[in-house]
Amino acid sequence: MSTTVILYGTESGNSELVAEDLAADLGGDRDVRVYDMSDFDVADFDTDDFYLVVCSTHGDGELPGGAKPLLEALNSEQPDLSGIRYAVFGLGNSTYETYSQGSEIIDRRFTELGAERVGVYGRHDACDGSLPNDGAVEWARELLVLV
Amino acid sequence: MHRSEVSTATEAATMPAPAAHSIAIVGSGPAGCYVAHFLRKRWPTAEIVIFDRLGLPYGLVRYGVAPDHTGTKAVARQFDRLFEQGGVRFVGGTEIGRHLTVDQLREAFDVVVLATGLSADRPLGIPGATGRPVPVVTTSTGTQPAGATVHGAALSGAALSGVYGSGRLTRLINGHPDENAEGVVFGSRVAIVGQGNVAIDLLRLLLMSPDELRGHGVADEVVNAIAAGPVRHIDIVGRSSLSRAKFDPAMISELAKIPNVRFLADHGELHDADAEPRDLAKRDVLLRLLATASHDADRTDANPGSDRTVRFHFGWVPERLEGAGSVDTLSLRGSVGSDSSLKLAVDSVLTAIGFFEAADAPLRRQSHESPDSDLEIGRLGPGLYCVGWLRRGPQGTIPANRTDAKMVADVIAAAADAGEFFPGKPGFAGLNLLPSDH
Ligand SMILES: Cc1cc2nc3c(=O)[nH]c(=O)nc-3n(C[C@H](O)[C@H](O)[C@H](O)COP(=O)(O)OP(=O)(O)OC[C@H]3O[C@@H](n4cnc5c(N)ncnc54)[C@H](O)[C@@H]3O)c2cc1C
Ligand SMILES: Cc1cc2nc3c(=O)[nH]c(=O)nc-3n(C[C@H](O)[C@H](O)[C@H](O)COP(=O)(O)O)c2cc1C
Numbered sequence: 001m002s003t004t005v006i007l008y009g010t011e012s013g014n015s016e017l018v019a020e021d022l023a024a025d026l027g028g029d030r031d032v033r034v035y036d037m038s039d040f041d042v043a044d045f046d047t048d049d050f051y052l053v054v055c056s057t058h059g060d061g062e063l064p065g066g067a068k069p070l071l072e073a074l075n076s077e078q079p080d081l082s083g084i085r086y087a088v089f090g091l092g093n094s095t096y097e098t099y100s101q102g103s104e105i106i107d108r109r110f111t112e113l114g115a116e117r118v119g120v121y122g123r124h125d126a127c128d129g130s131l132p133n134d135g136a137v138e139w140a141r142e143l144l145v146l147v
Numbered sequence: 148m149h150r151s152e153v154s155t156a157t158e159a160a161t162m163p164a165p166a167a168h169s170i171a172i173v174g175s176g177p178a179g180c181y182v183a184h185f186l187r188k189r190w191p192t193a194e195i196v197i198f199d200r201l202g203l204p205y206g207l208v209r210y211g212v213a214p215d216h217t218g219t220k221a222v223a224r225q226f227d228r229l230f231e232q233g234g235v236r237f238v239g240g241t242e243i244g245r246h247l248t249v250d251q252l253r254e255a256f257d258v259v260v261l262a263t264g265l266s267a268d269r270p271l272g273i274p275g276a277t278g279r280p281v282p283v284v285t286t287s288t289g290t291q292p293a294g295a296t297v298h299g300a301a302l303s304g305a306a307l308s309g310v311y312g313s314g315r316l317t318r319l320i321n322g323h324p325d326e327n328a329e330g331v332v333f334g335s336r337v338a339i340v341g342q343g344n345v346a347i348d349l350l351r352l353l354l355m356s357p358d359e360l361r362g363h364g365v366a367d368e369v370v371n372a373i374a375a376g377p378v379r380h381i382d383i384v385g386r387s388s389l390s391r392a393k394f395d396p397a398m399i400s401e402l403a404k405i406p407n408v409r410f411l412a413d414h415g416e417l418h419d420a421d422a423e424p425r426d427l428a429k430r431d432v433l434l435r436l437l438a439t440a441s442h443d444a445d446r447t448d449a450n451p452g453s454d455r456t457v458r459f460h461f462g463w464v465p466e467r468l469e470g471a472g473s474v475d476t477l478s479l480r481g482s483v484g485s486d487s488s489l490k491l492a493v494d495s496v497l498t499a500i501g502f503f504e505a506a507d508a509p510l511r512r513q514s515h516e517s518p519d520s521d522l523e524i525g526r527l528g529p530g531l532y533c534v535g536w537l538r539r540g541p542q543g544t545i546p547a548n549r550t551d552a553k554m555v556a557d558v559i560a561a562a563a564d565a566g567e568f569f570p571g572k573p574g575f576a577g578l579n580l581l582p583s584d585h
Contacts, residue, residue, distance in 0.1 A: 011546040093218040129217035
């Protein structure tokens with residue numbers, strides 16, 4: 001059976017909570033698994049599964065610490081991701097000029113390796129101090145009706 | 148009802164619940180809350196209690212992080228969920244070392260984690276200021292103030308008024324219950340000593356309008372103290388070269404959004420030969436700030452039309468404060484092998500040069516260390532751990548405490564797996580606290 005795999009890349013933990021909320025919300029209907037990007041092995045990508053990427057931005061438009069090992073593995077191992085379908089939810093803060101670019105780094109690499117992004121690119125803006133969780137759950141529900 | 152269901156239910160009712168660990172965490176700053184998060188994930192049924200000396204949780208997230216950085220303060224919303232949904236209990240108004248001892252906690256809980264941070268302002272340690280410099284030694288776990296006991300020992304000569312530590316000021320600005328604005332006078336010329344992000348926070352807050360400050364929830368008495376100056380000129384001084392200054396580039400680019408301020412620096416201080424490539428971002432962003440906000444960065448008096456000035460000074464060490472009762476001059480000497488000196492006229496001096504453990508803190512890490520301790524992994528003794536600034540010293544951001552907390556939580560779990568401690572202690576109930584005790 002197809003699994004929904006949630007990959008989160010975080011530095012201060014917000015993306016982890018988003019991933020957990022997504023899993024709790026979607027878990028009734030689907031087989032859902034959640035991985036910290038730091039713990040995910042690129043050899044485990046499976047075209048049967050659907051991927052939800054939840055990733056923040058740090059430094060100045062850079063990846064959060066937790067997403068760096070995955071990017072490094074993608075760069076060094078260059079896995080063929082053709083046939084992989086995924087969606088992205090980016091966390092950021094629009095007071096930075098580099099708003100939400102961390103998630104875009106992962107998105108670009110996935111595409112370059114042959115994967116196909118589907119649905120609306122979800123985003124959360126932390127500038128008002130709100131939590132991304134509710135918006136992310138809504139985004140995923142709408143998205144997953146379509147895929 | 149099916150028979151099988153009945154029997155399952157009976158079985159469940161008669162099976163003893165598996166024993167769960169009881170965990171006490173001292174301090175509800177990011178280090179304490181992240182440890183609770185990771186231990187909760189590991190042991191969903193453990194009893195986890197976080198104690199704090201204050202009535203409200205989250206340490207420096209609440210009382211340090213600048214009030215206009217709402218995005219950063221939002222991590223508190225993550226921690227809220229621990230208490231609202233994660234079954235973690237918050238016991239505020241309970242200072243460990245005063246209301247309860249660490250030993251009492253260790254008797255009641257299987258695991259005790261100390262996460263009390265470091266909150267005393269490092270003194271400037273020059274004539275005219277209070278306190279001697281805190282000797283700094285580098286340990287394997289980072290830079291730690293060694294002889295913290297010297298804190299508070301006044302130098303010969305009277306300490307001048309008008310000198311304020313960043314810890315005190317950021318607590319004040321964030322409404323910490325132990326602080327008040329009485330006697331805080333900034334005047335119109337302020338010097339900030341220090342070139343880390345906290346120094347830039349202070350700079351930004353001093354340049355904010357009263358309405359903006361109020362809009363960020365800053366108390367009226369504090370807004371009035373800032374507005375009373377009114378602050379017209381700020382010198383920001385550090386011993387490092389620009390490329391070694393500790394602030395993040397993003398902190399500097401944020402300054403460009405403040406209206407009616409002219410940013411200045413001496414050209415010769417902006418270029419140092421040994422800059423690493425990754426430090427160039429810092430220089431670029433500062434040069435951009437100077438260029439957009441000032442057309443003549445070399446001259447102090449080039450200022451027609453804009454209200455206020457900020458001058459960056461790189462490579463200067465504070466040498467002495469002068470004044471009659473209150474500080475009026477900050478004397479500096481060049482930090483790089485020159486005998487140059489500089490005198491700045493000031494009404495007040497704000498220090499943002501770091502933190503350490505106060506000698507009179509009721510809970511000191513040192514008194515819980517033994518030959519059995521391993522600070523590298525946060526272990527103080529059997530079932531006793533430390534994390535965050537208390538473990539590593541006063542460096543690192545909120546995310547650094549998350550990494551730290553994950554490491555220490557893993558160490559705790561490994562110790563439990565190795566049989567170093569077992570579930571069995573009574574937990575919070577074993578403290579026999581009367582409601583009035585805390
Ligand atoms: C002014 C300032 C601004 C900062 N701004 C940022 C920022 O914008 N972004 C960022 O990422 N980082 C920032 N930092 C760094 C960040 O705040 C620290 O990395 C982090 O708070 C350290 O966490 P901690 O849990 O070790 O200590 P703390 O946050 O200090 O928490 C310690 C807690 O322990 C409690 N406590 C102390 N003693 C006792 C006792 N005996 N019994 C019970 N409770 C006790 C305290 O009340 C407090 O709640 C800032 C730091 C400062 C000082
Ligand atoms: C030091 C720091 C730098 C940041 N840099 C950026 C940035 O360049 N662009 C952006 O869109 N958001 C930036 N952010 C905002 C974070 O992406 C946002 O707070 C997010 O919710 C963090 O999610 P996380 O907890 O999963 O890491 C930054 C936050 C911090 C604390």
